[in-house]
Amino acid sequence: MSVFVCPVCREKLNSCGGSLRCPKGHSYDLAKAGYVNLLMAQSSKSKRHGDDKAMVAARKRFLEKGYYSPLLDGLVSLLSKFIKDGDTLADLGCGEGWYSRGIMKFADESGMDIALAGVDISKCSAAFAAKSLPSAEIAVASTSSLPLGNESCDICLCVFAPFSMEEVRRVLRPGGRFVRAFPLEDHLIGLKKLVYDSVYANKVRTAGCDGFAVEDRLEIRSVLRLDNKQDIADLFMMTPYYYKTSRAGQEKVAAVSELETPIEFGIEVMRKQ
Ligand SMILES: C[S@@+](CC[C@H](N)C(=O)[O-])C[C@H]1O[C@@H](n2cnc3c(N)ncnc32)[C@H](O)[C@@H]1O
Numbered sequence: 001m002s003v004f005v006c007p008v009c010r011e012k013l014n015s016c017g018g019s020l021r022c023p024k025g026h027s028y029d030l031a032k033a034g035y036v037n038l039l040m041a042q043s044s045k046s047k048r049h050g051d052d053k054a055m056v057a058a059r060k061r062f063l064e065k066g067y068y069s070p071l072l073d074g075l076v077s078l079l080s081k082f083i084k085d086g087d088t089l090a091d092l093g094c095g096e097g098w099y100s101r102g103i104m105k106f107a108d109e110s111g112m113d114i115a116l117a118g119v120d121i122s123k124c125s126a127a128f129a130a131k132s133l134p135s136a137e138i139a140v141a142s143t144s145s146l147p148l149g150n151e152s153c154d155i156c157l158c159v160f161a162p163f164s165m166e167e168v169r170r171v172l173r174p175g176g177r178f179v180r181a182f183p184l185e186d187h188l189i190g191l192k193k194l195v196y197d198s199v200y201a202n203k204v205r206t207a208g209c210d211g212f213a214v215e216d217r218l219e220i221r222s223v224l225r226l227d228n229k230q231d232i233a234d235l236f237m238m239t240p241y242y243y244k245t246s247r248a249g250q251e252k253v254a255a256v257s258e259l260e261t262p263i264e265f266g267i268e269v270m271r272k273q
Contacts, residue, residue, distance in 0.1 A: 003088060003117040003137050004147045007038045012149065031123075034130035035138040038147040039121065050122025051238075056096050058237035060128060063098040065231065067224055071159070071181060071265045072102040074220045078269055079103060079155070081216070082177060085112040087154040090171065092143045093161020094118035097129035099181075100136065103157070117153070119146060120161075146171055155179060165209050169272065178212065178270045184219060188239065190261025195241055195249040206268060216269035226259045235259075 002013040006022035013020040013028070020036055021027045028036050039049075051059070062068075083089070083103075091100045100116055107114045116136035118129045123140050130138040141147045144164045148171040156168050159181040168178050185201040192199045206214075226232050236242050236253045245253075 002036075003090075003115055003152065004036065004038060004139055005149045005152075007040050007141065007145070007147045010149065031127065031130075033127035034134070035123075035126035035140060037123070037126075037140040039140050039142060040145065050093075050120060051095065051125055052122070053124045055237050055242065056122065056124045056128055058234040060096045060098070062231065062234040062238055063096075067226075067231075067235075068098075068263070068265075070220050070222055070263075071267075072099055074218050074265065074267050075099060075157070075159070075179065075181065076103060076106045078216055078218060078267055079179065080106065080110075082269075083107065083112065083114065083155065085114075087112070088115040088117065088152060089155040089157060090117045090119065090146070090148055090153045092119055092146070092156055092158040092163050092168075094120050094129050094138070095122075095125050095159075095161070097133050097136075097138075099157070099159050100129070100133060104133065104135070117148065119143060119148075143167065151176075169209075169211060172272045174272055176272045177215065178272070179267065180270070181265055181267045184221070184264035184266045186262045187264040188235075188261055190224075190259060191236060191239070191253075192241065194252055194256060194259065195236075195245050204266065206266075209270075211273050212270040213273060214268060215271040218267045220265045220267070222263050224259075224261050224263045227257070229254070229257050232256060232259050 004013050006026045008026050009024050011022040019027050019029045118138040119141045120126050121142050126138050126140045146167045151173045153171045154176050156178045183202050
């Protein structure tokens with residue numbers, strides 16, 4: 001049985017050779033890379049379907065150098081307080097799966113068997129995630145319409161990705177946790193100063209909402225120093241500034257070979273009542 005449900009009728013999906021099938025006969029083939037495409041046409045009106053291949057590859061190179069390890073360490077330290085053997089964890093906007101890999105490594109080393117469901121709207125991200133997380137189930141889908149059953153997850157994780165609080169509420173079991181990582185005020189302000197003439201601090205939005213209680217919170221602040229063009233280009237490409245910036249702005253980033261910037265992450269754990 002898959003952790004995913006049919007995006008048409010919300011019935012449970014079963015593995016059937018190289019595809020997933022619901023009792024009503026809707027069938028979804030697994031891609032060669034191992035993910036399943038459960039994106040419904042109406043959930044994907046926009047032309048941009050998440051990160052493209054170059055952006056995903058840039059994020060993978062950058063994260064694998066450990067520059068954002070403090071965030072992974074923070075996530076693991078908070079999760080370790082409540083994650084338990086047999087839990088189902090959904091990574092919403094999982095990207096190429098770097099944080100999920102770190103969390104699964106921790107769970108494995110702690111003797112826990114965790115069912116991981118990764119969801120991302122980008123096929124390139126899903127392909128990378130599926131290849132690097134063979135024990136997980138990965139779907140192309142929107143976080144605004146999750147292919148997950150009601151009250152089917154113990155933990156929803158969301159690292160720098162869009163999410164719908166209604167969907168998080170629907171798929172979490174009572175007592176389940178929503179763990180969200182988000183940028184604090186001065187996160188990447190050094191990069192923004194390079195690109196823009198006037199720079200504003202990030203607006204920090206906590207996701208507090210009815211039916212959830214904030215259980216834990218962590219702020220991580222550090223300074224990132226990059227000393228080569230590849231790492232600077234990779235960092236830029238994994239941010240939303242990349243596709244929002246003019247060619248002139250992109251050229252400014254391409255011209256520098258050193259960058260120093262604060263990196264500031266917030267993590268919030270909210271418990272469903
Ligand atoms: C900034 S990246 C973060 C990726 C990953 N969580 C990480 O931190 O490495 C945002 C991710 O959200 C995905 N995304 C954007 N809109 C989405 C949506 N509506 N539903 C699901 N994924 C989405 C993008 O494809 C991208 O992989």
